[in-house]
Amino acid sequence: MDNFSYCSPTRYVFGRGVEKETGRLTAAMGCGKVLMVSGGGSARRSGLLSRVEDSLREAGVEWVELTGIRPNPTDDRVREGIGLCRRERVEGILAVGGGSVIDTAKAIAGGVPYEGDFWDFWAGKAVMETALPVGVVLTIPAAGSEGSGNSVITKLDGMHKISLRTDMALRPRFAIMNPEVTFTLPPYQTASGIADMMAHIMERYFTTTEEVETTDRIAEGVLKAIIAEAPRVMAEPTNYDARANIMWAGTLAHNGICGCGRREDWSSHGLEHELSAVYGVTHGAGLAVVFPAWMTFMAEKKPAKIAQFGRRVFGVEESDNHSAALEAVDRLKVFFKSISLPLTLNELGIENADIELLVQKFHEDKGLPFGPYHPLYPEDTSAIYKLME
Amino acid sequence: MDNFSYCSPTRYVFGRGVEKETGRLTAAMGCGKVLMVSGGGSARRSGLLSRVEDSLREAGVEWVELTGIRPNPTDDRVREGIGLCRRERVEGILAVGGGSVIDTAKAIAGGVPYEGDFWDFWAGKAVMETALPVGVVLTIPAAGSEGSGNSVITKLDGMHKISLRTDMALRPRFAIMNPEVTFTLPPYQTASGIADMMAHIMERYFTTTEEVETTDRIAEGVLKAIIAEAPRVMAEPTNYDARANIMWAGTLAHNGICGCGRREDWSSHGLEHELSAVYGVTHGAGLAVVFPAWMTFMAEKKPAKIAQFGRRVFGVEESDNHSAALEAVDRLKVFFKSISLPLTLNELGIENADIELLVQKFHEDKGLPFGPYHPLYPEDTSAIYKLME
Numbered sequence: 001m002d003n004f005s006y007c008s009p010t011r012y013v014f015g016r017g018v019e020k021e022t023g024r025l026t027a028a029m030g031c032g033k034v035l036m037v038s039g040g041g042s043a044r045r046s047g048l049l050s051r052v053e054d055s056l057r058e059a060g061v062e063w064v065e066l067t068g069i070r071p072n073p074t075d076d077r078v079r080e081g082i083g084l085c086r087r088e089r090v091e092g093i094l095a096v097g098g099g100s101v102i103d104t105a106k107a108i109a110g111g112v113p114y115e116g117d118f119w120d121f122w123a124g125k126a127v128m129e130t131a132l133p134v135g136v137v138l139t140i141p142a143a144g145s146e147g148s149g150n151s152v153i154t155k156l157d158g159m160h161k162i163s164l165r166t167d168m169a170l171r172p173r174f175a176i177m178n179p180e181v182t183f184t185l186p187p188y189q190t191a192s193g194i195a196d197m198m199a200h201i202m203e204r205y206f207t208t209t210e211e212v213e214t215t216d217r218i219a220e221g222v223l224k225a226i227i228a229e230a231p232r233v234m235a236e237p238t239n240y241d242a243r244a245n246i247m248w249a250g251t252l253a254h255n256g257i258c259g260c261g262r263r264e265d266w267s268s269h270g271l272e273h274e275l276s277a278v279y280g281v282t283h284g285a286g287l288a289v290v291f292p293a294w295m296t297f298m299a300e301k302k303p304a305k306i307a308q309f310g311r312r313v314f315g316v317e318e319s320d321n322h323s324a325a326l327e328a329v330d331r332l333k334v335f336f337k338s339i340s341l342p343l344t345l346n347e348l349g350i351e352n353a354d355i356e357l358l359v360q361k362f363h364e365d366k367g368l369p370f371g372p373y374h375p376l377y378p379e380d381t382s383a384i385y386k387l388m389e
Numbered sequence: 390m391d392n393f394s395y396c397s398p399t400r401y402v403f404g405r406g407v408e409k410e411t412g413r414l415t416a417a418m419g420c421g422k423v424l425m426v427s428g429g430g431s432a433r434r435s436g437l438l439s440r441v442e443d444s445l446r447e448a449g450v451e452w453v454e455l456t457g458i459r460p461n462p463t464d465d466r467v468r469e470g471i472g473l474c475r476r477e478r479v480e481g482i483l484a485v486g487g488g489s490v491i492d493t494a495k496a497i498a499g500g501v502p503y504e505g506d507f508w509d510f511w512a513g514k515a516v517m518e519t520a521l522p523v524g525v526v527l528t529i530p531a532a533g534s535e536g537s538g539n540s541v542i543t544k545l546d547g548m549h550k551i552s553l554r555t556d557m558a559l560r561p562r563f564a565i566m567n568p569e570v571t572f573t574l575p576p577y578q579t580a581s582g583i584a585d586m587m588a589h590i591m592e593r594y595f596t597t598t599e600e601v602e603t604t605d606r607i608a609e610g611v612l613k614a615i616i617a618e619a620p621r622v623m624a625e626p627t628n629y630d631a632r633a634n635i636m637w638a639g640t641l642a643h644n645g646i647c648g649c650g651r652r653e654d655w656s657s658h659g660l661e662h663e664l665s666a667v668y669g670v671t672h673g674a675g676l677a678v679v680f681p682a683w684m685t686f687m688a689e690k691k692p693a694k695i696a697q698f699g700r701r702v703f704g705v706e707e708s709d710n711h712s713a714a715l716e717a718v719d720r721l722k723v724f725f726k727s728i729s730l731p732l733t734l735n736e737l738g739i740e741n742a743d744i745e746l747l748v749q750k751f752h753e754d755k756g757l758p759f760g761p762y763h764p765l766y767p768e769d770t771s772a773i774y775k776l777m778e
Contacts, residue, residue, distance in 0.1 A: 001633040003404025008397060014650065015392025211630030214614040214638045221610030225603040241600035244390040248649065249603045257646065260637065261403065 001212050001261040007167070008255045010147050011174040014248065016240075018178050019137055022052045022094070023059025025174045029133040031092035033062040035085050037105040039069050039097040043139055048181050052096055052137055064088045066108075072276050072283070073100040073107075075155045078118055081108035085132070092133040095172075099143020099152075099196075099283075102136055106151040106170040109134045122153055122162045128169045137176040140185060141247040142193030142284055144200050144254020146175035154277055160365055161277040163269070175251070179243040187234060191339040192284030194230050194246065197253040198223060199287040203269060206298070206305050206373050209262035219258040220312045222249050227313070227335060234339050267371035268294045271384060274358045274365070279350050288341035289348050292329050293387035299325035301374045345388045355385045390601050390650040396556070397644045399536050400563040403637065405629075407567050408526055411441045411483070412448025414563045418522040420481035422451040424474050426494040428458050428486040432528055437570050441485055441526055453477045455497075461665050461672070462489040462496075464544045467507055470497035474521070481522040484561075488532020488541075488585075488672075491525055495540040495559040498523045511542055511551045517558045526565040529574060530636040531582030531673055533589050533643020535564035543666055549754055550666040552658070564640070568632040576623060580728040581673030583619050583635065586642040587612060588676040592658060595687070595694050595762050598651035608647040609701045611638050616702070616724060623728050656760035657683045660773060663747045663754070668739050677730035678737050681718050682776035688714035690763045734777045744774045 013021050026034060036052075043049045056063055066081045085093070085108060095105035109131040111118030120126040136146045145151070149166040164170075185193075205219045226249045232242035252258065271294065272286040295306055303325035310316035310328025314335075318324035333343055342348040359381045362370070369375035376384070402410050415423060425441075432438045445452055455470045474482070474497060484494035498520040500507030509515040525535045534540070538555040553559070574582075594608045615638045621631035641647065660683065661675040684695055692714035699705035699717025703724075707713035722732055731737040748770045751759070758764035765773070 001404075001630055001637075003407065005400065005402045007400035011394065011396035012649075013394045015390075018392065211634070213617055214611060214634045214641070217610035217614040218607055218641070219610075221606030221608075222603065225606040228602055241390055244650070245600070245603045248390075252603070252607070252646075257641075260401075261633070 002209050002263065004261050006256055006260050008147060008171070008257065009168070010172050010255070012147070012177060012251065013174060014177045016178060016180060018176050019048060019051050019181075020055050022135070022137055022176055023055035023057070023061055025176070026056060026061050026092065026094060026135050027059045029092055029135060029173045031061060031090075031133065033064075033088070033090045034092045034094045035066055035081060035088070035090045035105075035108065036063045036094045036096060037066045037069060037081065037101050037108070039067070039101050041067070042184070043096050046181065046184060048137070048139065049096060063094065064090065069097065069101045069104045071100050072154050072161065072280065073104045075119055075153055077104055078107040078111060078153060082111040082118060085112045090132070092135065094135045094137070096137040096139065098138070098140025099145045102143065102145035102172070103151040103153060105134055106131070106145070107153050110151075110170060119155060122155070122164045128164070128166050131169045134170065134172045135174045135176075136172045138247070139181050140189065140193060141182060141250035142196040144197060144250050146172055146177070147251040147255030152273070159277040161273040162365060163273070177247055177251070179240055179247045182243050182247060183238045185237070187237070187340065188282070188285070190233055190237070191341050192282045192288070193250065194226060194284070194339060195288040195336060195341055196284035197250040198226055199268060199284075199291055200253040201258050202291060202309070203266045204259035204262070204264045205309060206265050207262040208373060212262045215258065215260050215262060220309075222252050222258060223313050225249050230335075230339055263372045265371055265373040267373065267376060270362055270366045270370060271381070274361045275348070275350070277361070278354070278358065281348050281350065285342055285348060288336045289343060289345060289388050292333050292336070292343065293384050295325070295329045295332070296387050297380065297384045298374060299329065353385065353389070355382055358385055391598050391652065393650050395645055395649050397536060397560070397646065398557070399561050399644070401536070401566060401640065402563060403566045405567060405569060407565050408437060408440050408570075409444050411524070411526055411565055412444035412446070412450055414565070415445060415450050415481065415483060415524050416448045418481055418524060418562045420450060420479075420522065422453075422477070422479045423481045423483045424455055424470060424477070424479045424497065425452045425483045425485060426455045426458060426470065426490050426497070428456070428490050430456070431573070432485050435570065435573060437526070437528065438485060452483065453479060458486065458490045458493045460489050461543050461550065461669065462493045464508060464542055466493055467496040467500060467542060471500040471507060474501045479521070481524065483524045483526070485526040485528065487527070487529025488534045491532065491534035491561070492540040492542060494523055495520070495534070496542050499540075499559060508544060511544070511553050517553070517555050520558045523559065523561045524563045525561045527636070528570050529578065529582060530571060530639035531585040533586060533639050535561055535566070536640040536644030541662070548666040549750075550662040551754060552662070566636055566640070568629055568636045571632050571636060572627045574626070576626070576729065577671070577674070579622055579626070580730050581671045581677070582639065583615060583673070583728060584677040584725060584730055585673035586639040587615055588657060588673075588680055589642040590647050591680060591698070592655045593648035593651070593653045594698060595654050596651040597762060601651045604647065604649050604651060605697075609698075611641050611647060612702050614638050619724075619728055652761045654760060654762040656762065656765055659751055659755045659759060660770070663750045664737070664739070666750070667743070667747065670737050670739065674731055674737060677725045678732060678734060678777050681722050681725070681732065682773050684714070684718045684721070685776050686769070686773045687763055688718065742774065742778070744771055747774055
């Protein structure tokens with residue numbers, strides 16, 4: 001096991017009707033006025049946003065709005081939000097939405113107190129030390145941003161999709177999580193969210209660090225819970241308990257508890273970020289295509305941990321590691337297919353992918369080589385993209 | 390799944406040599422002078438305490454000492470510590486030790502800013518809102534107090550051993566966890582710690598709340614990790630990775646992550662606390678006797694969850710819940726025996742236990758009936774104690 005330092009200070013307020021706590025929690029983080037960031041309008045249509053506003057009003061918290069944040073959120077909206085916060089002198093940010101909304105809210109929170117351009121942090125030119133406090137009302141269990149210190153933003157100039165990881169600065173103060181608000185998520189979005197949270201665990205699980213049994217068992221446990229609950233939420237979108245278990249799993253997948261004591265990989269996320277940036281695909285669906293390809297490639301290079309995943313998560317019985325790893329990939333594909341996720345670039349809607357461009361952008365954004373599990377050079381990266389065809 | 394509100398703000402600094410961070414972290418919690426609480430002298434003899442003192446000195450933190458805290462810590466030492474803190478005007482508490490030391494440190498931390506008698510909180514006469522900040526250097530993985538908001542203190546007058554649970558006030562700000570300092574723990578203490586951490590998970594796991602798959606899988610995962618690593622630490626006390634996995638499991642067992650979304654039980658702890666209070670037994674060893682008895686009793690009343698535990702944690706194959714539950718108890722006993730833990734009151738060193746007294750004190754301290762899983766009345770409590778004979 002590796003040394004680690006871990007702190008997850010977010011208060012999770014979870015269950016039916018918990019959005020009525022938003023005002024109290026926002027005031028408790030010291031904010032009399034916030035920027036409320038939201039997405040395409042579903043939170044308004046569902047009535048969630050008015051319940052949140054009622055709660056803010058009752059607690060005496062004022063707000064200004066930034067709406068219409070789209071998937072794969074971009075730097076232009078972050079700059080718009082930073083300007084708005086400065087003009088309106090807000091004291092914190094409230095994100096009402098899923099990962100894109102939360103990541104935008106976080107980027108704004110980090111940008112407001114910084115004198116330079118906020119992208120400096122994403123470009124690795126500055127280290128974020130402070131940020132406005134962020135609270136979250138979660139509507140889509142997928143990205144896990146409600147419990148993480150990370151934010152993924154795409155820079156329109158060059159379409160670079162970059163993830164910033166902070167230890168503490170961008171961890172939300174609270175996350176309001178009512179599984180009922182996820183009842184109306186369309187099946188494709190539900191399934192993509194499931195692939196995303198599984199990928200968050202697997203990026204941590206596939207490690208070269210030996211002897212991390214406790215963290216391994218937690219990771220396997222959350223994966224098993226997701227795999228058990230996924231068919232239920234797909235079949236019964238208004239099953240509260242299935243939605244609740246998936247929602248909570250999505251947070252645990254990414255708040256760091258599944259990564260304690262080991263090097264993490266994140267190659268698959270990197271490979272997917274290029275697909276999202278270039279072709280605008282849904283991140284989770286992209287991961288359902290990328291991860292099995294990456295695992296297939298790694299089954300040839302370093303099969304042991306993939307075999308363990310297969311045995312412990314899917315009950316694979318092959319004793320030989322290479323066969324067990326390949327069987328694990330098959331089981332994962334069968335699972336993804338069972339919830340109607342794509343398995344190839346074609347099924348993802350990408351025809352004749354420009355693999356050369358993807359490889360080039362991947363190493364441009366991630367470095368050369370990249371990937372602690374097994375360092376990827378352009379020929380490896382290219383081989384993995386080809387396995388998605 | 391039940392609604393829940395969960396926050397675990399403790400920073401865990403884990404690994405080889407991390408005690409050198411003590412000074413920096415103590416200063417960062419705003420303390421220029423602390424009370425350093427420790428136990429019987431092993432931390433001094435091992436050199437840990439001098440390394441901690443060096444680190445405090447380097448960070449410019451002063452300290453006064455309260456030493457010699459014994460297992461099953463008592464209210465007299467807490468009062469002594471509160472007096473010392475007030476006279477010396479300390480700003481926080483640093484616990485260097487295991488559960489008894491940490492629980493004493495917490496009780497002092499809560500008592501200092503309170504005008505009445507600190508026991509008011511344990512007696513349920515007052516609610517703790519604030520406390521001095523507490524930092525921990527952990528030496529014994531068992532009680533999980535380094536990550537919990539709880540503190541168990543025994544009142545000498547009447548020998549009442551009571552657990553106070555706070556949501557936030559008593560959560561340590563940081564926990565320094567170096568598995569190397571546990572290399573020298575005697576086998577009995579190592580094994581007792583293992584029973585204690587397993588019990589912390591099982592008190593949460595055996596619930597009447599339905600549909601908590603995600604939390605169940607985490608609990609089962611941590612239990613499986615403990616069961617896998619336990620024989621290794623017993624056979625090779627200086628195996629770093631085995632010690633590390635056990636140490637981290639002990640924290641996760643009790644920081645609340647295994648209880649999210651459900652009612653917890655805590656009957657077995659209550660039953661054991663009376664054994665500790667009356668007969669002075671080691672808490673974890675007591676739990677190795679109590680838990681199988683409680684489970685045997687419950688196998689007749691409510692076998693389903695105990696059967697699930699057996700199937701998922703020990704691979705029990707019986708399809709009938711009652712048989713599977715009884716088989717689960719057997720497997721647990723075999724496991725406890727394999728690490729030389731006692732299974733009966735006799736093996737625990739208690740001859741002719743005064744069951745009537747134990748039953749009376751249990752309901753006096755816990756109420757009547759007690760136990761959410763299956764409410765215990767005196768005849769039930771008595772039956773469970775008799776199963777330990």
